[in-house]
Amino acid sequence: MNIWKSVMKFIYHFASPKHFYRISGKLIPWFGWLAAILLIAGSIDGLFFAPVDYQQGDSYRIIFIHVPAAWMSMFVYMVMASAGAIGMIWKIKLADVVASSSAPIGAAFTALALITGSIWGKPMWGAWWVWDARLTSELILLFLYLGFMALESAIEDPRAAARACAILAIVGVINIPIIHYSVEWWNTLHQGATVTKLDKPSIHISMLIPLLLMALGFKLYYATVVLIRARNKVLYAEQNNRWVKEIVKQSG
């Protein structure tokens, strides 16, 4: 019991706005530069060095963007729901801030996955949009993100907004597997055999490396941006505290 208490004490201390602001300030440059290096290296590797796919030609190179973006769109929603739950159960304000800072980034990833999927679909399917299982799920996920953001902006009190959004995110995260399953099921019924799916072009190690580089790059990019956004929110929310005044005066 004592250990638990001291763990919680440590967490509360760490999650205090002032502490978070200081530590995240040190982490952001590391994350940011590492993300940039990984993304550039992954793009170059994926665009020029990965071998041509024998079925899809060079068009498959879009997956190095599409697949990490689709992975992140799910991942960020899970982070939002977990952070929302943590914020609700342990009343950690920082968790609420992380949840609300994540939403626009997740929505951007989802939009990116949709757009690149559609661009990839044009040469492969001959149409900009096909009701393929992955694209459809991604579209519904975008709706969930938009709902989250709409609810957040509709409630004026930031704390009530955070808690309402946490409930919505948890309900959403429970529903995502169900939605995903039903869309997959619906898709197999209606489409029979489409052209090879976007997710598994006979993956070769030389294609896997740029994919993993990009996936890691996307994760770190998300970490960087979510920290920057969270810092902004913390700064604004704590504007009446002395440490914020000092930081503002120093930077100005």
Add this chain to the structure above:
Amino acid sequence: MYNAFLSLLKRDLRLAFRHKSEILNPLFFFVIVVTLFPLGISPEKQTLAEIGPGIIWVAALLAAMLSLDSLFRSDFEDGTLELMLLSEYPLSVLVLAKIIVHWLITGFPIILFSPLLGTVMFLSSDAIVTLMITLLLGTPILSLIGAIGMALVVALKRGGMLLSLLVLPLYIPVLIFSANAVGSSMAGLSISGQLYFLAAFMVFCLTLAPIAASAALRVSLE
């Protein structure tokens, strides 16, 4: 607790029957929306029979969603909700009573009317039976999930549009499986899989949605 549940159920039903429009308006809406499609697309039998299941279900979805306002709005405005929150009974049980009433006054009439619309859309008699079964399993889900969304927006002045953004994506699995079951039974295929899914999803929502909705109400009423 059971008594509190029952008396709330009775009170809400009595109130609903006093304002008959609460029962009739969603039903009219449902019928009108379905009628629009033959006018907008084509009165041909083949076309309508093909799109009929989907249309009837989409109309049911919209009718259920638009009627959610009656779930908590008036109780929020006159302070009854506040009292429910402070009462000694678990809020989720009271919320469940309200959801059941909502289903009885909106979902149930839709089920009763659905054979008529099925006939108008040229569904086969098997398909009409399936339509009624899917509505029986599916409309409670709509009320249950809708209650969560309504609880989140009840304190907002302009919650209507927002509510549809929150709730409609979550309705998608119900739409997919129900409309497909009706279509499959038109084609003479087995529909047990879809019905099992709907039944399981309904039980799932029945256990969790009242808890989520009452948590959301607490946030909204703070």
Add this chain to the structure above:
Amino acid sequence: MLEMLQMGKYGAYVWSSYGLALLIMGYVAIKPLMDKKTIVKELMMKYRREEHHLANVQQENKQEQS
């Protein structure tokens, strides 16, 4: 080299995907950095106003005393 950039017949698709990714992710990353500047500016003005106000009140108090 040019051949490599053309990516068979898929150049336009591949490059537009990467370009859009750069655009979207760049915007999402730069927007909060610019937001921070406006927040700092806004808070700075607010603190100045408060200090000014405080100084004024103190001066008035002094005048009243004397």
